Amino acid sequence: xxxxxxxxxxxxxxxxxNSTLRCNFSDSVNNLQxxxxxxxxxxxxLFYIPSGTKQNGRLSATTVATERYxxxxxxxxxxTDSGVYFCTLNSGGSNYKLTFGKGTLLTVxx
Amino acid sequence: EAGVAQSPRYKIIEKRQxxxxxxxxxxxxxxxxxxxxxxxxxxxxxxxxQNNGVVDDSQLPKDRFSAERLKGVDSTLKIxxxxxxxxxxxxxxxxxxxxxxxxxxxxxRLTVV
Numbered sequence: 001x002x003x004x005x006x007x008x009x010x011x012x013x014x015x016x017x018n019s020t021l022r023c024n025f026s027d028s029v030n031n032l033q034x035x036x037x038x039x040x041x042x043x044x045x046l047f048y049i050p051s052g053t054k055q056n057g058r059l060s061a062t063t064v065a066t067e068r069y070x071x072x073x074x075x076x077x078x079x080t081d082s083g084v085y086f087c088t089l090n091s092g093g094s095n096y097k098l099t100f101g102k103g104t105l106l107t108v109x110x
Numbered sequence: 111e112a113g114v115a116q117s118p119r120y121k122i123i124e125k126r127q128x129x130x131x132x133x134x135x136x137x138x139x140x141x142x143x144x145x146x147x148x149x150x151x152x153x154x155x156x157x158x159x160q161n162n163g164v165v166d167d168s169q170l171p172k173d174r175f176s177a178e179r180l181k182g183v184d185s186t187l188k189i190x191x192x193x194x195x196x197x198x199x200x201x202x203x204x205x206x207x208x209x210x211x212x213x214x215x216x217x218x219r220l221t222v223v
Binding site: 030031033035040041042043045048086088090096097098099100101102103 | 141143147151152153154155158165166199201203207208209210211212213214216217219
């Protein structure tokens, strides 16, 4: 099946810093999503971005499907940005299985 | 628009007991997923439904886990008998179709003692 690699696995920032999270994948994809899992375990939709660039406030994402990677940018980080960021992919085929990466654990210190 | 609803939020049971989780997907969503997330790991797909048919259950431990999706809407996931290693968060998600944006419920945190 499709392989999803996220980097870095862990990231510690001071409040106000910027960061870039990366997701590499091994096959062509029908869709790609970024989620934020907050400390209570809720998976929050950040971006649905099979290709191109999107922005939502301090967050933006870019997917280059032809080169099989996606980037999530967080600017002016806040303590509430802490948590795990997951990249998930749907590789199509007959069942559209949604595959998760292992995540990036982000800690933003005040 | 209402999101994906799951219940209960928390459950503590003894090993060898049985437990059931319920999921109500977003209205009109044909695809429903159940994931298991063990502490410190990413979610693992247990079973995927398209309407009321099973699309993928390759990672479902069928000797103890079962799931059904009645009339292509609500779904229940059952564990019988539970083992200590089943302690995890069980997440339900739905999407309009399999290759579109998926949305997750708040999850059920299961502790087996």
